[in-house]
Amino acid sequence: MRSKSFVLIVAVLLSFSGVQMVSAHHSFAAFDTTRQVTLTGTVREFQWTNPHCWLHIDVTNPDGQVEQWQLEALSPNVLGRLGWKKNSVKPGDKVTVLVNPTRDGGHGGALISITDATGKKIGGRE
Amino acid sequence: MTTSGPIKILISMIAALGTGAALAADGPPPGGPPMVVKHGPGPSPARLPDGRPNWTGFWVPLGGLMEAYRGPSGVEGVPGGIAVNIPHADPTAPEMKSPHKEELARLLAASARGEGLASKEALCYPPGMPKMMTMVYGMEILQTPKIIALTSEWDAASRRVWMDVKAHPPEEELEDTYVGDSIGHWEKDTLVVDTVGVRSDVSYFYGLSMDHGKTHVIERIHQTAPDILVDELTLIDDDVFVKPWVKTYTYHYRPDLHIQEYVCLDNNRNVDSEGKAK
Numbered sequence: 440m441r442s443k444s445f446v447l448i449v450a451v452l453l454s455f456s457g458v459q460m461v462s463a464h465h466s467f468a469a470f471d472t473t474r475q476v477t478l479t480g481t482v483r484e485f486q487w488t489n490p491h492c493w494l495h496i497d498v499t500n501p502d503g504q505v506e507q508w509q510l511e512a513l514s515p516n517v518l519g520r521l522g523w524k525k526n527s528v529k530p531g532d533k534v535t536v537l538v539n540p541t542r543d544g545g546h547g548g549a550l551i552s553i554t555d556a557t558g559k560k561i562g563g564r565e
Numbered sequence: 566m567t568t569s570g571p572i573k574i575l576i577s578m579i580a581a582l583g584t585g586a587a588l589a590a591d592g593p594p595p596g597g598p599p600m601v602v603k604h605g606p607g608p609s610p611a612r613l614p615d616g617r618p619n620w621t622g623f624w625v626p627l628g629g630l631m632e633a634y635r636g637p638s639g640v641e642g643v644p645g646g647i648a649v650n651i652p653h654a655d656p657t658a659p660e661m662k663s664p665h666k667e668e669l670a671r672l673l674a675a676s677a678r679g680e681g682l683a684s685k686e687a688l689c690y691p692p693g694m695p696k697m698m699t700m701v702y703g704m705e706i707l708q709t710p711k712i713i714a715l716t717s718e719w720d721a722a723s724r725r726v727w728m729d730v731k732a733h734p735p736e737e738e739l740e741d742t743y744v745g746d747s748i749g750h751w752e753k754d755t756l757v758v759d760t761v762g763v764r765s766d767v768s769y770f771y772g773l774s775m776d777h778g779k780t781h782v783i784e785r786i787h788q789t790a791p792d793i794l795v796d797e798l799t800l801i802d803d804d805v806f807v808k809p810w811v812k813t814y815t816y817h818y819r820p821d822l823h824i825q826e827y828v829c830l831d832n833n834r835n836v837d838s839e840g841k842a843k
Binding site for chain 1: 689702825829833834835842
């Protein structure tokens with residue numbers, strides 16, 4: 440099952456049912472860690488920044504409207520040690536992401552994993 | 566061990582996590598497989614010209630975040646890394662006194678409801694002592710006979726242990742800081758560090774703004790293997806806890822890594838003025 444390959448490495452957090460966690464930097468209470476959403480879209484911007492990297496993608500919903508999603512990831516010092524580079528993701532790239540969505544129902548979330556258009560995992564170590 | 570209500574709840578929650586579900590920043594998942602450490606070399610030379618152990622280099626929490634992803638080069642028996650988070654409350658904390666006990670319960674309940682909590686760390690203030698010794702992203706040690714500097718990659722928080730100072734400044738002169746005033750001495754190959762003078766607004770818990778009383782930290786740091794450093798840390802705060810909080814941090818020497826820059830203020834875009842995530 441292809442989705443298995445998604446569930447690797449870049450997780451911000453995964454399903455600690457009922458346990459509220461924080462990253463080294465800030466609380467992740469804003470994210471619903473009991474839910475995971477898979478999105479396919481086009482990269483608009485990738486911010487390789489502390490204290491967190493951010494991935495902005497455009498996702499076309501079933502109604503044909505483009506939703507702009509902003510996804511929070513780990514910090515460069517962690518992602519870099521996972522094999523990421525600052526240009527691992529570039530504007531225009533087609534990607535599929537797994538996220539914990541925000542609780543408010545907006546177009547935001549915590550990035551769990553990401554694959555490119557061919558299904559290859561981005562970043563991480565084999 | 567006596568534990569307060571919220572802490573007990575957290576212990577039970579953490580215990581309920583399945584094998585491989587979680588990896589705390591400073592240890593393997595509770596109930597998970599035992600760690601089998603592939604030992605490597607320690608710092609070279611093993612001793613400095615003055616005969617003291619040489620710990621200069623980069624160390625990471627054994628089996629923690631920086632090792633979960635590294636697999637064979639680090640620790641066996643730790644599942645391929647997923648979780649990177651740290652619980653607000655630490656299950657090793659002793660029972661707290663009022664009003665701190667009730668305040669912690671109130672904050673944990675709010676967090677459980679999904680509310681963002683005020684946090685100075687989220688505003689990029691340094692973690693402070695003793696919390697910084699979690700060293701979630703790793704720790705660089707630089708050592709001279711007179712000063713031992715321990716720098717956390719998290720916020721580049723740095724503390725210095727003064728080896729040529731025999732006493733802390735008089736209390737009326739002591740200026741409270743995030744890391745406090747640390748003086749050290751060697752007892753054979755164990756570094757004993759005494760720290761006072763920590764600001765009362767340096768929370769003992771991650772992501773929670775909780776003031777405390779007068780902090781006194783005693784650490785006994787020693788090697789258990791060439792590549793393993795253990796900090797047996799005792800936190801004494803009679804205003805907050807009914808007894809000293811004893812914690813053990815274990816670090817793994819990683820010559821293949823080096824400390825990196827981490828400037829939290831760079832793009833701290835999703836917290837409000839109180840440090841609540843938004």
